Amino acid sequence: MTSETQTEAVTDRTEHDPAALQDLIRNARVVLWDFDGPICRLFARHKAEKVATDLVEWLEVRGLRALLTEGERKTLDPQVVLHAVDRRHPGSDLVTELEERLTKEELKAASSAMPTAHADPLIRTWTAVGSRLAIATNNSPHVVRAYLASRGLTSCFIPHIYGRTQQLNLLKPDPHCLNRALNAMGAAPEAALMIGDTSTDYLAARAAGVPFLGYARNARKAGLLREAGARVIVASLEPVLKAVKDRGRPGVR
Structure with missing residues (x-):
C-alpha cells in the first residue's frame, strides 16, 4: 500500500x-x-532507530547489556531504552547520563525535523x-x-x-x-x-x-x-x- x-x-x-x-x-x-x-x-532525517541503537551500544560498551531485555535491545524507540534503564535504576547517575545523551540526539534531530x-x-x-x-x-x-x-x-x-x-x-x-x-x-x-x-x-x-x-x-x-x-x-x-x-x-x- x-x-x-x-x-x-x-x-x-x-x-x-x-x-x-x-x-x-x-x-x-x-x-x-x-x-x-x-x-x-x-526524527524525519536523524532516524530514531539509529539513536536507539547507539544508546544500546553505549550501554553494552559499559558492560550493561544485562540491563535490557532482548526486545528492548532491538527497539526502534530511544525512549524505550531510557525507560527500561530508569525502571531498573531509578534516579541514578546512569539514567541522568543516558537522558542527557538522548537530549543531545533530539537536538540534532530538531535541526532537520x-x-x-x-x-x-x-x-x-x-x-x-x-x-x-x-x-x-x-x-x-x-x-x-x-x-x-x-x-x-x-x-x-x-x-x-x-x-x-x-x-x-x-x-x-x-x-x-x-x-x-x-x-x-x-x-x-x-x-x-x-x-x-x-x-x-x-x-x-x-x-x-x-x-x-x-x-x-x-x-x-x-x-x-x-x-x-x-x-x-x-x-x-x-x-x-x-x-x-x-x-x-x-x-x-
Whole structure:
C-alpha cells in the first residue's frame, strides 16, 4: 500500500464525523499539543532507530547489556531504552547520563525535523482567535524550544512548554505534564483539548479529564489510537485548521 493510499484509508475512517471535530474545537479554550507527531516529525532525517541503537551500544560498551531485555535491545524507540534503564535504576547517575545523551540526539534531530503539514498555520490561527496553547511532551523541553524558535512559533507557546524531566516515571501516559499545563494556565480540563498521535497521549488525556483529538498520518497509527480508545481522529490537520478559522469568524459558533 502506498503512503497516499494509506492516507486515503485513514481519511475514510476518521473524518466521517465533522460535527464531533467541530465540538472539540468549539469548546477548547486551551490546547495542549504533543510535540513529535502533531507539530513535526522530529526524527524525519536523524532516524530514531539509529539513536536507539547507539544508546544500546553505549550501554553494552559499559558492560550493561544485562540491563535490557532482548526486545528492548532491538527497539526502534530511544525512549524505550531510557525507560527500561530508569525502571531498573531509578534516579541514578546512569539514567541522568543516558537522558542527557538522548537530549543531545533530539537536538540534532530538531535541526532537520519535518514540519507536520498545516501545523504552523494552525498554531498561529488558534493563537489569533484567542485560545492559549501549551506543549505536553515526552521529549526534552530544550528540543521543543529549539524547534519552535526555528519556525518562529515560540511566542505562541511560551512559557507553557512541559517536557521530559528527571522524573521519568511521570512521563505520559502519566498525566503529570498535562496537569502541570492546566494548573499553570488556570484551565479546567473540560475547557481544554489535547492533540496527540500515540496511545500514551490519549491515556494521559483521559487520566487528566481532557478531551482528545487524535492525529494519525497513516493507517497503522490510526489503528493504534482506536485500540487505545480514541474516537475523533484526523489524518490531516487541514480540517482542524478550517474548523478553527470558522470558529473565529463573526456569527460562527
